[in-house]
Amino acid sequence: MIFWIASYPKSGNTWLRALISSYYYSNDGIFNQDLLKKIDQFPTKKYFDEFDYNKKVATDTCKLWIKAQEKINVNIKELKFFKTHNIFGKINNYDFTDSQNSIGCLYVVRDPRNVFTSLKNHYQLNDNQAIKWMTNDKNFIYYIQKFEQNGYSDFQFISSWNIHYKSWKMQKKIPIKFIKYEDLQNQTYIVFKEVIKFINEITNNKEKINVDKIKTVLKTTSFEKLKKNEIDQGFSEAMTTREDKNKKIPFFNLGPKNDWKKIISDDLKIKLESIFEKDLKELSY
Numbered sequence: 259m260i261f262w263i264a265s266y267p268k269s270g271n272t273w274l275r276a277l278i279s280s281y282y283y284s285n286d287g288i289f290n291q292d293l294l295k296k297i298d299q300f301p302t303k304k305y306f307d308e309f310d311y312n313k314k315v316a317t318d319t320c321k322l323w324i325k326a327q328e329k330i331n332v333n334i335k336e337l338k339f340f341k342t343h344n345i346f347g348k349i350n351n352y353d354f355t356d357s358q359n360s361i362g363c364l365y366v367v368r369d370p371r372n373v374f375t376s377l378k379n380h381y382q383l384n385d386n387q388a389i390k391w392m393t394n395d396k397n398f399i400y401y402i403q404k405f406e407q408n409g410y411s412d413f414q415f416i417s418s419w420n421i422h423y424k425s426w427k428m429q430k431k432i433p434i435k436f437i438k439y440e441d442l443q444n445q446t447y448i449v450f451k452e453v454i455k456f457i458n459e460i461t462n463n464k465e466k467i468n469v470d471k472i473k474t475v476l477k478t479t480s481f482e483k484l485k486k487n488e489i490d491q492g493f494s495e496a497m498t499t500r501e502d503k504n505k506k507i508p509f510f511n512l513g514p515k516n517d518w519k520k521i522i523s524d525d526l527k528i529k530l531e532s533i534f535e536k537d538l539k540e541l542s543y
Contacts, residue, residue, distance in 0.1 A: 259361035260327060261457065262432075263297065264342050266422040267399065268376035269368035270439040275341055276484065277450055278364075278457075280475040282339075287474030289483070300340045303401075303411035305330065313409030316398060320349040320415075327359040337361070337461050343399065344414045345425040354415075357431045362460040364453060365426045368439035369543045370419050370534045371518035371527070385526060392419040393533060420537045433460055438541065446476055 263278065265271040272294075279293040301319055305326040311318045330338065344354050370392065378388045391397060394417075401412040416422055427436055435456045442449045454467050477483070522530070531538060 259331060259337060259461075260300075260355070260359055261337055261339050261361055261461070262342055262355070262363040263339055263366075264344075264346070264363055264426055265366040266368075266373065266416060266419050267343050268373050268380055270366045270442060271341055271343070273479065273481075273484070274364065274366055274437070274442070274453075275339075276479040277475055278339060278453070280479055281450075281454060281468075281471060282457075287468075287471040287478070289475065289478040297339045297341055299412075300330075300342050301326070301344065301412060301414060303408045306411055313411050316400070316410040316413050317349050317415075319411060319413055320352040320354075323352060323354055324356060324359065327355060331359055342414065343416050345417050345422050346429045346431075347415075347417075347425045349415055355432070360432045362457070363426065363432055363434040364437060364456070365423070365434055366437050366439055366442070367423045367427075367541060369518065369541075370537065371522065371530050371543075372439075373419060374530060375518055375521050389529070389533070394418055395421055420534065423537075447472065450476070 263271060263275055265274075275297045276289055276294055279297050280287055280289040283293045283296045284290075301323065303313075306319050306322050308329075309322050309325065311322060313319075346354055348354070374388050374392060377383060377391060378385070381388075381391070383391060397417055398413055398415045400410050400414070401408055404412075417425070426434060433456075435453065437449065437453070451467060451469075451472060454472070457463070458465065458467070518527070537543075
């Protein structure tokens, strides 16, 4: 069965996947990038290759979301983690997922002011572009660098930042653990242990939580270690610059130093807090 690791872009999904893959897919808890690759993304082209659809139409894979997940669950009997940035909802009356194909979800939400600063770097946006990006309720992403061969096969409908987190938080179809990135950052051991407990309960895994393994996982997935790993080996999820397609933008950029209080202007702070006022209160930011 599919277990989702879901989030709006630039909200901590990669770090959570690094933690989970190191704990569940290694013997010793030591992180490496090959472990991260064991958690695939959905939707992606390879899960639609055997189906008939028009890759030049952005939403045409939506009709195949459930069919592709049914195929995944037929071929893989054990628990399978998947990363997604898709909202939990419908497009053209097609559900993204359902309780027959999904066993649970971990959702990471992050302070939108820090999402804003991270998006600007990752997608090379200015202030106005980043705000428009986060507030566009029709927003979607796809693998631009492989558009010629893939078209819109990797289409993910993300909508706006607040619609995204609410779509997952409010759904009642599958069990969900809602995680604030800031809690994971400030109390990593406690929060990650709760994550493992949630996964094990949902999947009826009776194995005792390995505390020593958790400690090793945390040591090898610190921001400093992940950043060094990217410098030494590169990182497949890093974007290229607009000016030079061979030059990568560091994926692990600021990490704990990504503090909106020290980065954005007072005027921009007021603007963002006005846009997301209700959400900031709801999430206690």
